[in-house]
Amino acid sequence: MAAAERPAPYLVGEIFFWKPFPFLPVKDAIARLRSALETALVKAFGPELVGTDPMLVPASNPKFGDYQANVALSLAKQWGKPPREVASAIVAALAIEDFCDSPTIAGPGFINLTLKADYLLGQLRSSQGSDRLGIDPVAQPQRILVDFSSPNIAKEMHVGHLRSTIIGDVLARVLEFLGHDVLRLNHVGDWGTQFGMLITHLREVAPEALTNANAIDLGDLVAFYQKAKKRFDEDEDFKERSRQEVVRLQGGDPDSRRAWQLLCDQSRREFQKIYDLLDIQLTERGESFYNPLLSEVVSALETSGLLVEDAGARCVFLDGFVNKDGNPLPLIVQKSDGGYNYATTDLAAIRYRTTQDRADRIIYVTDSGQANHFAQVFQVAERAGWVPAGVELVHVPFGLVLGEDGKKLKTRSGDTPKLKDLLAEAIDRSRADVEQRLQSEERSETPEFIEQVAQIVGLSAVKYADLSQNRTSSYAFSYDKMLALQGNTAPYMLYAYARIQSISRKGEIDFQNLDSTELILSDESEWALLKHLLRLDEVLEAIAAELMPNRLCEYLFELSKKFNKFYDRCPVLNATEPDRTSRLVLCDATARTLKLGLNLLGIAVLDRI
Ligand code: ARG
Numbered sequence: 214m215a216a217a218e219r220p221a222p223y224l225v226g227e228i229f230f231w232k233p234f235p236f237l238p239v240k241d242a243i244a245r246l247r248s249a250l251e252t253a254l255v256k257a258f259g260p261e262l263v264g265t266d267p268m269l270v271p272a273s274n275p276k277f278g279d280y281q282a283n284v285a286l287s288l289a290k291q292w293g294k295p296p297r298e299v300a301s302a303i304v305a306a307l308a309i310e311d312f313c314d315s316p317t318i319a320g321p322g323f324i325n326l327t328l329k330a331d332y333l334l335g336q337l338r339s340s341q342g343s344d345r346l347g348i349d350p351v352a353q354p355q356r357i358l359v360d361f362s363s364p365n366i367a368k369e370m371h372v373g374h375l376r377s378t379i380i381g382d383v384l385a386r387v388l389e390f391l392g393h394d395v396l397r398l399n400h401v402g403d404w405g406t407q408f409g410m411l412i413t414h415l416r417e418v419a420p421e422a423l424t425n426a427n428a429i430d431l432g433d434l435v436a437f438y439q440k441a442k443k444r445f446d447e448d449e450d451f452k453e454r455s456r457q458e459v460v461r462l463q464g465g466d467p468d469s470r471r472a473w474q475l476l477c478d479q480s481r482r483e484f485q486k487i488y489d490l491l492d493i494q495l496t497e498r499g500e501s502f503y504n505p506l507l508s509e510v511v512s513a514l515e516t517s518g519l520l521v522e523d524a525g526a527r528c529v530f531l532d533g534f535v536n537k538d539g540n541p542l543p544l545i546v547q548k549s550d551g552g553y554n555y556a557t558t559d560l561a562a563i564r565y566r567t568t569q570d571r572a573d574r575i576i577y578v579t580d581s582g583q584a585n586h587f588a589q590v591f592q593v594a595e596r597a598g599w600v601p602a603g604v605e606l607v608h609v610p611f612g613l614v615l616g617e618d619g620k621k622l623k624t625r626s627g628d629t630p631k632l633k634d635l636l637a638e639a640i641d642r643s644r645a646d647v648e649q650r651l652q653s654e655e656r657s658e659t660p661e662f663i664e665q666v667a668q669i670v671g672l673s674a675v676k677y678a679d680l681s682q683n684r685t686s687s688y689a690f691s692y693d694k695m696l697a698l699q700g701n702t703a704p705y706m707l708y709a710y711a712r713i714q715s716i717s718r719k720g721e722i723d724f725q726n727l728d729s730t731e732l733i734l735s736d737e738s739e740w741a742l743l744k745h746l747l748r749l750d751e752v753l754e755a756i757a758a759e760l761m762p763n764r765l766c767e768y769l770f771e772l773s774k775k776f777n778k779f780y781d782r783c784p785v786l787n788a789t790e791p792d793r794t795s796r797l798v799l800c801d802a803t804a805r806t807l808k809l810g811l812n813l814l815g816i817a818v819l820d821r822i
Pocket of ligand 1: 360362363364365400401402559562577578579
């Protein structure tokens, strides 16, 4: 295919979209406004305006209403007309009286839109008692694959895998909640030349490890792997024997296969401990799964004329990819020794996932160091015709986890920290915090209670600290910051939730059975809280499109702040009716929104803390 015919990827933030992302028809005010504005544009200016973006954004300041449409300005500029005139024509054609006050035109031609009080109260009422908070699943679910976590056998899972695990899990949870059919895939690195050298080395130094599952643990395995790698790089004879071992393994030799299986099982057991601790569900489909499909990838590329031989290696050259000397950087799919590459497996996986899994969207969560890899793989797949129309391949990159000194994360002894130690320390520190707090409050609780709180707070602190960052940036791992009771942290959110539950305990209120027929809100902090509560679906929709979990953290943090302001200003249990019940309904809606939001972040809530 000539360069000019090639579909160009377009960039939204850091993400490549090969196809426009679909609009998710979540039932909400913004969706209704958008469609009313689209209709008004056509009514006012004719059918040429079908599909024009009304440029709807949340209002920058509550005094301008709730939303603002800016389309009049851009149309006026195109047409050389006064913007206020264009805005007036749109407003005249706009039919939103059932849920909005009369729109106003401000400044040079912004259309300000304010939701009606009745509409807002009705929405609050309809979200009551519903775990989904009145958010409907999408009308047309997609089949979405999230490829995340994906550690490598015989190596320790590192913090990069932790980030992938935490971020991938949240994306899967949010997409699933919105009604999509999600498959969570663990693309474990369980195949390749490393097994040849590892098995060869173990046969000599620890043969029992190849026949007895309990002979060594993952720590030993990692050490053996490092030793094997060193020998492979230094000793030609060892290298040759390792190659032969790979050939045996690939040829299905029973001894080799058994040894390989055992090594995989050992690593798998360790990985599973981390997944259990973090409450992560994944379907393992490692690199080995695609092994039988690799030769076909190469032959199909050859047939389509994309394959080029370069110094014995078989590769595809792509425009726009150059090495640091400015020379073309090919994607190598088969090395000169006949072996296949990481990229070959990813190409085979794309073919499998689009045909067998019938994926509409495939999301890959890895560190940004792999951005080039995925850009190349996606482009080759696209050019080879393996990406059916409407299917979207997305790489979701993230930055590094650094130490508090802004350098590579290290333990006190200077080693790379092991994930299980990192998580255990978070729990230990959180346990110490809980014990200290209970002591200062002169409260006594059972050891089980303390342990449960320590676990949930400690692990959610690690998750939340990661998720609250814009994933594309690197961040410094700090126990003190992530466990702080104030600020945008998991403990702050968990306390906010427990505080609301304590209102129901104190007042002996059954949150499930509040009568909301007569709702009344008077204070501005109540309205601000309610409007924010009703924005959850907007936020989830944005996350489905942009794949940025930090949006949900920001939303929840803002929610807790708005709740605190309301709670400072408005008495709840001591208020008279109908204020009292109305405020309790608001408390309950806040608690359920916090719970849902935190659950979508993979965080369990506690009624008491
Ligand atoms: N195993 C790889 C690593 O540790 C990540 C795999 C990501 N997924 C993929 N389909 N390439 O870096």
